[in-house]
Amino acid sequence: MKNELDPNKVLKAYDTIMSNGTATELGKIYEGVEAYSDYDGYNVYMRGNGVELSIGFHNTYHLEYDQEHLRDSFLRKVAMLAK
Template identity: 65%
Template sequence: MKNELNIAKLLAAFEVIMEKGETTEFGKRYQGVEASTDYDGYNVYLKGNGVELHIGFHNIYDLKYDQAHLKDSFLKKIDSLLQDTPAGDHR
């Protein structure tokens, strides 16, 4: 897959969700995005609104969605999660 996603930004959003989110069966949910990780932390998962993102070791990722507008909406939601964090934390 072409490296079109900013992994550092996605991982920063993961941290925001884990810090501010409500506990779910699988991880934490904040503003409609659920974040989870496996037991060793090498795999990170973000999902919401029909999109599932898996970020693995060495920042390899797999983004699954049925329609492009769902992906776009999901990525906008990720951006909005980071709006309230200090600029240096996710760039």
């Protein structure tokens, strides 16, 4: 996968979820994507449909997934939430 993930867009999607989402045990869920952060807010997490994305300090990120089509679908949804 090319390094094309824009952390600023991910954070914008995170804000959309936190503003419009329904409360969950960890954070909020909106449009099938759950978002939450750690206690100090330095790391944010988004997950859905078998994919988990974490954004850390200095805009580093890590994507966990089993299948590429699930990753691609998840990233399209995150991009849509960032608009």
